[in-house]
Amino acid sequence: MGNTGGQEVLLTVENLTKEFLTTHGIIEAIKDVNLRIYKSELACVIGPSGCGKSTILSMIGGISKPTSGKILLEGKRLTGPSPDIGIVFQKYAAFPWMTVEQNVEYGPRMRGLSKSERRAITEKYVGLVNLKGYEHLYPKELSGGMSKRVDIARAYANNPRILLMDEPFGALDDLTKKKMQEELLKIWSLENKTIFFVTHDLEEAAFLADRVIIMGRNPNTIIKDVPVEFGRPRQAELRTKPEFVAFKKYLSEVMGNDTGENG
Amino acid sequence: MIPARTDKIGWFHIVKGWIIERSGRLLNFLGLVIIFGLWFWLSNTGWVPPLYLPSPQAVYRCFIQYSADMPMHIADSMYRIIVGFAIGSALGILMGLPIGWSKVLGRIFEPVVEFIRPMPPLALIPLFILWFGIGNSSKLILISFGCWVILVVNTIESVRNIDPLYINAARSLGAKGFQIFRTVLIPAIIPGIMGGIRVAAATSFGMNVAAEFMGTRAGFGYLIIEGRRFVMTDLLLVGVFLITIFSILVNWLLKLTESHFTRWVPRKDL
Structure with missing residues (x-):
């Protein structure tokens, strides 16, 4: 079930604006974005490319700074990268010089946890993403899907308050992508962690989310916030059900209305 | 089918x-x-007189004839090469790291490095002798200087080539300052600087012999100079081949070390 209603707010984004100075003048990457993410929900942001959805994510993650506005995590203002905010990047981001195990235990190691505590955490999350037996391999020895699992396990192992995912499955082939979506839902249901998921893939958003936040262009801001009513746990069969197909069509219409003028 | x-x-x-x-x-x-x-x-x-080209057997006999002195010559040169290379490379890496990392330090020191870089170390031999005397120290400083230039440029480049993705990932996982330095910066530049280290090692042999030509009592360069002075082409070639063999040996050792430290690097041919 969608678990948005009456829930505690975890993350608040207030009047967030990001401007870039270019030779053609000031470009507004995003304008006046207001957003609430509730505890334990899986919220997807979709929008056409260039609408600034990844910009919002990188500002929440503390990687880039907003021009104005603020971001609050449980009422506390965020000003930079923080272990409370985990990120799964679009690119493969596992440290290539570390094995799967060393990657997964990276966060706990930086926090100074003991070897035995780290081992317990690593074992749990390596198992959760189905990488048991691959602990001692380097990322170069892994497939794309497996590398992504390392990224997810590493982010989870650091026990952040919220996980940001920036089109994490964008580089994967369709089959692997769908499999990863299903596995992500499984992990999410087991771990009860808030996920803020950015994608341009409508089906991905419809399949994963409790709530789809739709962004438009000119101005680059949120145009609609749609709850997703499909029950959980969601299985692969959902993708072909008429109500799912209809919902995808609806999302595409909402996006299409806004982007019509831009093609 | x-x-x-x-x-x-x-x-x-x-x-x-x-x-x-x-x-x-x-x-x-x-x-x-x-x-x-x-x-x-x-x-x-x-067809070619031994004065111009002694036979391989003659070179070997010459080596055997003076074999009692060889450990001294080898030790003398290798000491200068190894110590000069180690000090110069270490300083180059240590200085390249902050210059490559910090924008401000980069702005200040990169022009200095770019100014020193084209100076041929051999052209500085007379100056180093003037400053540091004819002994071991001026030779060590020459070799160190040559290696320093190679490694400082190489390290700056390698630090700048680090994908910011890894820095951001480390930060979002809670790594700070020195932790990022140790767990991301250092491992990420190793493949880049290993090439520089090997070039520096090979260059050290050349700089050492050039410095020895300016005056020494032992070493590879001493054998070559003495060979020329007494018109003993075989002795001259003994010096040349010793340099070659030890240079190959050092390069081979460095390659072994390199393959150990870069096990994780994705190879294009795989």
């Missing part, structure tokens, strides 16, 4: 396979065999 192969594998195929499999290795030796054969042939038939 693809028809199954029915032709039998006979001895001919085995021999052919053996040759194809090893042809790369055989070809590797071919060039060397030709050069040594040519040397052997030219010097032993007397």
Whole structure:
């Protein structure tokens, strides 16, 4: 079930604006974005490319700074990268010089946890993403899907308050992508962690989310916030059900209305 | 449907396979065999007088004749090369790291590095002798200087080439300052600086011999200078070959170290 209603707010984004100075003048990457993410929900942001959805994510993650506005995590203002905010990047981001195990235990190691505590955490999350037996391999020895699992396990192992995912499955082939979506839902249901998921893939958003936040262009801001009513746990069969197909069509219409003028 | 192969594998195929499999290795030796054969042939038939080209056997005999002194010559030169290389490379890496990392330090010191970089170290030998005397220290400083230039440039470049993705990932996982330095910066630049380290090591041999030409009592360069002074071309070649052999040896050791530290680097040919 969608678990948005009456829930505690975890993350608040207030009047967030990001401007870039270019030779053609000031470009507004995003304008006046207001957003609430509730505890334990899986919220997807979709929008056409260039609408600034990844910009919002990188500002929440503390990687880039907003021009104005603020971001609050449980009422506390965020000003930079923080272990409370985990990120799964679009690119493969596992440290290539570390094995799967060393990657997964990276966060706990930086926090100074003991070897035995780290081992317990690593074992749990390596198992959760189905990488048991691959602990001692380097990322170069892994497939794309497996590398992504390392990224997810590493982010989870650091026990952040919220996980940001920036089109994490964008580089994967369709089959692997769908499999990863299903596995992500499984992990999410087991771990009860808030996920803020950015994608341009409508089906991905419809399949994963409790709530789809739709962004438009000119101005680059949120145009609609749609709850997703499909029950959980969601299985692969959902993708072909008429109500799912209809919902995808609806999302595409909402996006299409806004982007019509831009093609 | 693809028809199954029915032709039998006979001895001919085995021999052919053996040759194809090893042809790369055989070809590797071919060039060397030709050069040594040519040397052997030219010097032993007397077409080229020993003054210009002593035979391989003569060079070997000369080495044996002076073998009692060889450990001293080798130790003298190798000490300068190894110490100079180690100090210069270490300083180059240590200084390249902050210059490559910090925008401000980069702005200040990069023009300095770019100014020093084109200076041929050998052109500075007289200056170093003037400043530090004719002894070991001016030679060590020359070698260090040459290695420093190579490594400082190489390290700056390597630090700048680090994908910011990894820094951001480390930060979002809670790593700070020195932790990022130790767990991201250092490992990320290793593949980049290993090449520089090997170039520096090879260059050290050349700088050492040039410095020795300016005056020394032992070393590879001493053998070469003495060979010239007493018109002993065989002794001169003993010096040359010692440099070659030790340079190959050092390069081989560094390659072994490199392959250990870069196990994780994705290779394009895989």
